[in-house]
Amino acid sequence: MSRDIVLIGGGHAHVHVLVALAKRPRPDMRVTLVTRDLTTPYSGMLPGVIAGIYTAEQAHIDLVQLAAATGTRLMHAEAIGLDRVGKRVLLAGAEPVGYDLTSIDVGIAPSLSPIKGADEHAIAVKPIGSFLAKIEALIADCKRTDGPRRIVAVGGGAGGVELLLSLRTRLLAEARAAGIEAGAFSFALVTGGEILATHNARVRDAFRRVFKERGIDLRENVRAQAITARAVLLDSGDEVAADAVLVSTDAAAPAWFRGTGLKLDDKGFLAVGPTLQSVNDPDVFAAGDCAALIETPREKAGVYAVRAGPPLADNMRRCAGGEAPQPWVPQAKHLALISTGERYAVASRGAFKAEGAWLWTLKDWIDRRWMGQYQGKA
């Protein structure tokens, strides 16, 4: 039996699948990675890149190197659909690629449309691959004497909070080096509910304190309705002056999922069962932010995409050999280490909270160890 396994997207789960399938190859199996980008960012280290603690290279996996090291065929192309009858992945500007089994780990797309003017005036945090380039351009702009000074983040999840704190650290350091008065900058965060709504109250209070100590204007329980070239307009009728706005609110599922005929959840994400197979097509798997675990729903976080890697690899290998796939139950709680934009972090798990520089050291160790499995493999 010859088996073509096609992995769509080089996200957090698929990098593990590449390594796992190469460690236990089947002679009749060929693995192909279809990827829009040749490097893939590791979300856990992105705030550190923005803060200036890591280089961009340290926080990215080189998919060309990883494919070469794992004997994977790499196709540098964007998937735009699935022909499930002909069993082909449809690609933009390239011939379709056939599959026996395929898996989708393509992350999520930005959803700016609920906020008027966001398309034109805001920087979307998703997809994270193109976000870093936009942030570097903003930092360069801020170093101009007439550059942006009033920075506002919209969205108070861990991504938005870490991002604003990291950007503040970096901008103030760059401003000082460029001879610009740090006091010229202002920072604000606007969020529809409480900050860090999925974390416990002690974690929220720790970050409220950090924001206060740093003079960041925190607006909770108000929604951004519109963004203009000079301000964020709130549903309370107030406005927050802004020269640059970063939006890290909920992101949406890629639009091309709708044409695949695969069952989607009510938000448009790929509905998968406990084996990570699509609920209406066992030859299609999905993992990471783009998938919705119907029986065990979890928040969209890199940690779950990472954890899905081993069961996904195992089940694809089993199915390729005609064996039954095994169910996977992701853990209900996970330890989150949320940085304050410096070498300091707050730990959150259920009702547990701790903070300190040592937790940043632990986070740094965990993140580097994870990256070490996939970097420098050529």
Ligand SMILES: Cc1cc2nc3c(=O)[nH]c(=O)nc-3n(C[C@H](O)[C@H](O)[C@H](O)COP(=O)(O)OP(=O)(O)OC[C@H]3O[C@@H](n4cnc5c(N)ncnc54)[C@H](O)[C@@H]3O)c2cc1C
């Ligand atoms: C600033 C920030 C900080 C964060 N920090 C954390 C954190 O500390 N911990 C945590 O758990 N989560 C964090 N997150 C969330 C985390 O980024 C996501 O949950 C995670 O990236 C999801 O991984 P994924 O594998 O689903 O997709 P991604 O990492 O987005 O990977 C998708 C891949 O698919 C490729 N791709 C996309 N579309 C196509 C296509 N059509 N065809 C081919 N290839 C395609 C892309 O090039 C990309 O390589 C953070 C998010 C942000 C914005």
